C-alpha cells in the first residue's frame with residue numbers, strides 16, 4: 001500500500017518535513033494497545049515503541065500517538081519493528097472527556113476526514129444526542145455526515161418528520177437515510193467514501209454500524225486484524241483499528257470509540273422511550289426491575305404484544321450504555337462483567 005493510499009497528502013507531508021530527519025520515515029498508526037503500537041507504511045505493518053526521548057518530552061497524554069496519527073519512525077532489524085520518534089501535527093482529532101470530575105481529555109483517534117454519526121430511525125432517533133455528537137466532531141475539525149438507518153422500519157412520512165426535526169434544530173450537516181435490509185441508500189454512502197480518506201462511524205449500540213461497515217467493505221473487515229510477519233511468537237495479536245476497505249477508503253473503528261461516552265443519564269432516553277417510562281410507572285413496585293416481580297406492567301405489556309420486545313431490548317441496551325457512562329472508571333472496571341451478566345439475565349427472563 002502506497003503512503004498516499006494510507007491517507008498521506010501534501011499537508012501532512014509538509015508538516016512531516018520539519019520533523020522527520022535523516023534515517024526516519026513516515027508511517028501511520030493503525031493500532032494502539034496499552035503503550036504498544038502498530039504502524040504501517042508502504043512495506044507493511046510492524047509493531048512499534050516510543051523512544052525514551054519522545055516519552056520524556058511528552059507533556060500530556062494528548063501528545064501520545066493515537067490511531068490515525070502520522071509518525072516519524074525508525075525501522076530496526078530488517079524492518080521487523082520500529083521506534084516512534086515524533087508525531088506529525090494532527091489535522092483533525094476525536095477526543096472524549098475522561099471519566100470523573102476534572103476536565104481532562106483522552107485522545108481517541110486522529111486525522112479523520114469524515115465522521116458518520118449514525119442514528120436509527122427506529123427508536124434511537126434523538127436530536128439532542130445528535131447535537132452532542134456534532135459538537136464533538138466539529139471541535140475536532142472533522143466533517144460530520146448524519147446517517148439515519150433502518151428506514152425499512154418507518155413510513156415515509158415519519159422519516160420526513162425526523163429530517164424536518166434535524167433541520168429545525170439548525171443542523172446543516174449532510175444527512176443520508178438508508179436501510180441495511182433493503183440496501184436502499186447504502187450506495188450513496190459508498191459514493192461519499194473516497195480512496196485514501198479516513199472515516200469513522202459513531203452512534204449508539206444497535207443502530208446498525210457493524211452491519212453497514214460489513215456492507216461497505218464487501219467482507220467482514222471487523223473480524224480480521226492479526227499483526228503478521230513479525231516472527232515473534234510471544235506477540236499476541238493486536239486488533240487493527242485502522243483498516244482499508246475494498247473501495248480504498250480507510251476506516252477507523254475500535255472498541256469503545258463509537259459511543260464516545262456521550263450518552264449520560266436521561267440524555268434523550270426518556271424522550272425516545274416515553275411509552276416504556278409510562279408503563280414502568282404502572283408496575284406494582286416502584287423499584288421494579290421488570291424481571292420476576294409480580295405485577296410488572298412491562299412484562300405484561302410484552303406478553304400481550306402491547307409493547308414491542310425489540311423496542312424494549314433497544315431501551316435496555318441504551319440504558320445500560322447510559323448507566324455505564326455515568327460510572328467512574330473504577331466502578332466501571334468492577335461493574336463491567338457483572339453488568340453485562342445482569343443485562344443478559346434480564347433479557348433471558350423476558351423471553
Ligand SMILES: Nc1nc2c(ncn2[C@@H]2O[C@H](COP(=O)(O)OP(=O)(O)OP(=O)(O)O)[C@@H](O)[C@H]2O)c(=O)[nH]1
Nearest residue numbers: 149150151179180181204205206207208209210211
Ligand atoms: N430492520 C433493520 N435492521 C437493521 C438494519 N441495520 C442493522 N439492523 C439490525 O440491527 C441490529 C444491530 O445492528 P448492528 O450492526 O450490530 O449495530 P451496531 O450499531 O454495530 O451495534 P454495536 O455493535 O452494539 O455497536 C442487528 O440485529 C441488525 O441486523 C436496518 O437497516 N434495518
Ligand SMILES: [Zn+2]
Nearest residue numbers: 283288290296
Ligand atoms: Zn416492572
